[in-house]
Amino acid sequence: MIPECPRSAESQSRTRCYGQVVEANQSRSGLLSDIRTPIKTDAFHDHYSLIPGRELGRGKFAVVKKYVEKCTGKVYAAKFMRKRRKGQDCRLEIIHEIAVLELATSSPWVVDLHEVYETASEMILVLEFAAGGEIFNQCVAERDEAFKPEDVRRLMRQILEGIAYLHKNSVVHLDLKPQNILLTSDSPLGDIKIVDFGLSRMVSSNQELREIMGTPEYVAPEILNYEPISTATDMWSIGVLAYMMLTGTSPFLGDDKQETFLNISQINISYSTEELQGIEQPAIDFMKSLLIKEPQQRATAEECLQHPWLQLPPPPKEAEGAGDTASGQTCSVPLTISESGEGEQGPVSEELIVMAAYTLGQCRQSDKESITPEPKAVSKRFKFEEPFGTLQEVPGEFIF
Numbered sequence: 490m491i492p493e494c495p496r497s498a499e500s501q502s503r504t505r506c507y508g509q510v511v512e513a514n515q516s517r518s519g520l521l522s523d524i525r526t527p528i529k530t531d532a533f534h535d536h537y538s539l540i541p542g543r544e545l546g547r548g549k550f551a552v553v554k555k556y557v558e559k560c561t562g563k564v565y566a567a568k569f570m571r572k573r574r575k576g577q578d579c580r581l582e583i584i585h586e587i588a589v590l591e592l593a594t595s596s597p598w599v600v601d602l603h604e605v606y607e608t609a610s611e612m613i614l615v616l617e618f619a620a621g622g623e624i625f626n627q628c629v630a631e632r633d634e635a636f637k638p639e640d641v642r643r644l645m646r647q648i649l650e651g652i653a654y655l656h657k658n659s660v661v662h663l664d665l666k667p668q669n670i671l672l673t674s675d676s677p678l679g680d681i682k683i684v685d686f687g688l689s690r691m692v693s694s695n696q697e698l699r700e701i702m703g704t705p706e707y708v709a710p711e712i713l714n715y716e717p718i719s720t721a722t723d724m725w726s727i728g729v730l731a732y733m734m735l736t737g738t739s740p741f742l743g744d745d746k747q748e749t750f751l752n753i754s755q756i757n758i759s760y761s762t763e764e765l766q767g768i769e770q771p772a773i774d775f776m777k778s779l780l781i782k783e784p785q786q787r788a789t790a791e792e793c794l795q796h797p798w799l800q801l802p803p804p805p806k807e808a809e810g811a812g813d814t815a816s817g818q819t820c821s822v823p824l825t826i827s828e829s830g831e832g833e834q835g836p837v838s839e840e841l842i843v844m845a846a847y848t849l850g851q852c853r854q855s856d857k858e859s860i861t862p863e864p865k866a867v868s869k870r871f872k873f874e875e876p877f878g879t880l881q882e883v884p885g886e887f888i889f
């Protein structure tokens with residue numbers, strides 16, 4: 490996800506959040522500004538040819554397409570990022586994204602940055618191509634194609650190693666979700682690559698970071714409460730991710746954003762529902778160690794790597810074509826994504842951007858929500874009659 494830019498580096502908007510007046514003056518804190526990758530200004534298309542077909546992905550201000558490098562014949566994913574967003578120059582945010590990718594070069598679980606190009610209006614990040622697509626697709630796939638428990642354990646270990654590496658280097662991703670965890674191949678199932686550092690920030694012990702953005706289903710309670718962000722904020726999202734990979738359902742998703750936020754802020758999660766029948770107890774304990782309101786009480790990435798669930802041995806090899814996993818641990822709800830007006834342009838990803846917890850009415854609607862008549866990919870587990878009354882919208886007082 491790419492954040493919309495703050496009004497200006499100095500802008501200090503007073504915002505009301507949960508009845509509290511808070512300063513939103515740290516809009517650009519936590520951004521890195523030094524990069525070592527040369528920014529090329531010669532014509533990108535002289536060096537790369539578009540591979541016809543669907544776009545790989547699309548966010549609010551970026552589009553990702555498959556290209557082949559002419560001189561090597563190697564395939565890459567080129568992320569075209571608009572520098573101006575809503576009238577603001579966002580080049581610094583893009584530089585930060587580049588700097589984080591550079592910082593993570595030695596982690597095999599973070600996508601590699603190959604080159605950077607710049608035009609008058611865009612920056613183009615040439616990224617390692619993750620051919621297996623988003624793990625989201627497997628999370629919501631039909632039973633046979635969905636992850637097996639041992640797949641989830643292996644991929645979760647990789648995710649945790651990648652996140653532990655980032656956290657050790659004081660980077661928080663802040664947008665961990667199944668759409669931002671890609672696979673090097675889908676069949677046979679490859680390894681993971683973490684992408685999209687557009688919301689990532691540096692955290693330091695002497696500077697508090699509070700921002701209000703993310704994707705509703707995956708944001709931690711402290712984001713909704715405009716409380717300090719820390720590495721624990723990512724650990725919440727990893728709890729949600731584990732739940733989705735194991736069950737194919739989204740634990741906090743409500744009928745609308747208000748309900749989703751209410752579910753998160755009240756930690757409305759039950760570990761005895763139908764979706765979790767058949768899930769091994771250590772996996773449930775793992776999720777329970779993360780989906781905790783108090784950030785300090787959540788397990789760290791390093792602690793998670795020692796969790797008993799991830800120490801379980803792989804099952805004995807089955808004969809080829811042995812059939813259904815029959816464990817009840819795969820997804821039960823098939824997804825059919827129907828996107829209007831997609832055409833040759835490829836998928837418009839389901840991105841819900843919370844720009845501020847108090848701007849509930851302003852959030853971008855899910856594209857799928859509004860256009861697909863198909864069954865939802867994920868179940869809605871909690872319904873609340875009460876309005877989400879504590880959040881108040883203050884017109885004209887948005888951070889971005």
Ligand SMILES: Nc1ncnc2c1ncn2[C@@H]1O[C@H](COP(=O)(O)OP(=O)(O)OP(=O)(O)O)[C@@H](O)[C@H]1O
Pocket residue numbers: 490491545546547548549550551552553566568600616617618619620622623668669671684685686687838840
């Ligand atoms: N290296 C890659 N290889 C293959 N596909 C990719 C790659 N990078 C991104 N994509 C696809 O493009 C999508 C959008 O990429 P990314 O999340 O980096 O862009 P974004 O504009 O910041 O997105 P969003 O606003 O949706 O978060 C990803 O979810 C993924 O499906």
